Amino acid sequence: MESRNARREFLAGMGALAAAASFPEVPRAARERLYPPVDLTYFETPIPPEPFELHQTKAGAESMNSPFRIAVINDEVGQDFGRSCEVIAREFGLEWIELRGMWNKNLLKLDAKEIAEARRILEKYKLRVTDIASPLFKVDWPGAPKSQFSPKGAQFNADFTYEQQDEVLERSIELAKVFQTDRVRCFDFWRLDDQTPYRAAMNEKLLAAAGVAGKKGVSLLLENEAACNTGTAAEAAKVLAGVKSASLMLNWDPGNAASRGEKAYPDGYALLPKERIGHCHCKDVAKKPDGKNYDWAPMGRGIIDWTGQFAALKRDGYHFAVSLETHWRGASTAEESTRQSWAGMKDELQNAGAL
Numbered sequence: 001m002e003s004r005n006a007r008r009e010f011l012a013g014m015g016a017l018a019a020a021a022s023f024p025e026v027p028r029a030a031r032e033r034l035y036p037p038v039d040l041t042y043f044e045t046p047i048p049p050e051p052f053e054l055h056q057t058k059a060g061a062e063s064m065n066s067p068f069r070i071a072v073i074n075d076e077v078g079q080d081f082g083r084s085c086e087v088i089a090r091e092f093g094l095e096w097i098e099l100r101g102m103w104n105k106n107l108l109k110l111d112a113k114e115i116a117e118a119r120r121i122l123e124k125y126k127l128r129v130t131d132i133a134s135p136l137f138k139v140d141w142p143g144a145p146k147s148q149f150s151p152k153g154a155q156f157n158a159d160f161t162y163e164q165q166d167e168v169l170e171r172s173i174e175l176a177k178v179f180q181t182d183r184v185r186c187f188d189f190w191r192l193d194d195q196t197p198y199r200a201a202m203n204e205k206l207l208a209a210a211g212v213a214g215k216k217g218v219s220l221l222l223e224n225e226a227a228c229n230t231g232t233a234a235e236a237a238k239v240l241a242g243v244k245s246a247s248l249m250l251n252w253d254p255g256n257a258a259s260r261g262e263k264a265y266p267d268g269y270a271l272l273p274k275e276r277i278g279h280c281h282c283k284d285v286a287k288k289p290d291g292k293n294y295d296w297a298p299m300g301r302g303i304i305d306w307t308g309q310f311a312a313l314k315r316d317g318y319h320f321a322v323s324l325e326t327h328w329r330g331a332s333t334a335e336e337s338t339r340q341s342w343a344g345m346k347d348e349l350q351n352a353g354a355l
Contacts, residue, residue: 066355067314071096071130071323076338079104082121089125092342098323099179100133106157108171115178130321131183131221131279134172137165138187144198147190149227169209173216185221185251188230195229203242214247221279223251232257233268240276249278254304258285259294265309274316281325282345296328300344310352
């Protein structure tokens with residue numbers, strides 16, 4: 001009953017965006033269960049030109065130039081979206097934000113009123129969206145043994161099933177259009193002890209999804225996630241080589257790679273096809289006292305050479321997002337932890353000549 005209710009809630013939420021885009025492949029029966037269409041033409045404004053050149057931050061903020069779209073994932077600051085935007089824009093002086101969840105809801109589960117309110121807040125603080133941090137494909141691969149990393153409950157308020165992934169993709173693309181971005185984050189299914197028997201089929205699924213997104217003018221960003229089959233740069237390079245689509249790019253996460261024991265920079269980064277890096281998550285890790293496992297750390301206080309990584313990205317002509325995904329919670333609150341991690345990230349960017 002729980003899964004049936006979750007599906008009904010998810011499908012109902014999708015109806016809120018029916019006016020933003022239509023996807024005829026959704027069965028008529030499913031459409032009939034959705035909420036009535038809601039007029040979201042208010043959001044149908046052109047996406048502003050992409051700033052591949054250096055850009056200035058808001059008036060009143062400390063002057064800073066960067067070749068990157070410096071951003072923060074909103075719910076790393078907190079669940080109060082207005083407060084998160086205030087901190088990111090007014091205190092940090094940034095122009096970009098990555099959307100994952102707010103008001104204790106995953107972004108994909110927001111209704112039309114909540115979407116309108118989120119858009120109003122973004123406009124208030126003059127923030128632009130780097131991408132939709134969707135949970136796409138963060139599920140077990142069907143027919144394979146259940147992954148030891150498969151969670152028992154929701155992660156970031158997302159609890160979608162494999163059977164719902166086509167709808168997750170559809171919903172994510174719709175949200176990308178509404179929030180005026182052309183990027184959607186995805187994953188490579190919960191990690192298997194041996195992915196070899198399933199790798200070709202997983203690649204086909206990624207390729208098909210990238211094809212759907214590409215036809216809508218959207219790129220998928222495959223994140224290397226330690227708990228998924230693509231966890232390191234070495235694994236990411238293999239998957240990207242196997243999925244030859246301009247609509248599938250990499251969300252390079254050195255922190256996740258390091259947590260699997262890879263030396264993310266320079267070793268891991270050297271393996272990556274630079275032209276297919278479309279996003280970068282920023283967090284740090286430190287070894288636990290046992291010397292084997294890792295804990296999250298604030299930027300600049302861990303083992304990753306972020307100054308070197310930022311400098312290399314700049315050298316290689318990267319112009320997309322570098323987005324703070326704090327994860328570390330060593331300060332009093334999520335907001336304070338992110339504030340401290342941003343201070344470290346800012347120093348690393350400055351040391352790299354990227355700010």
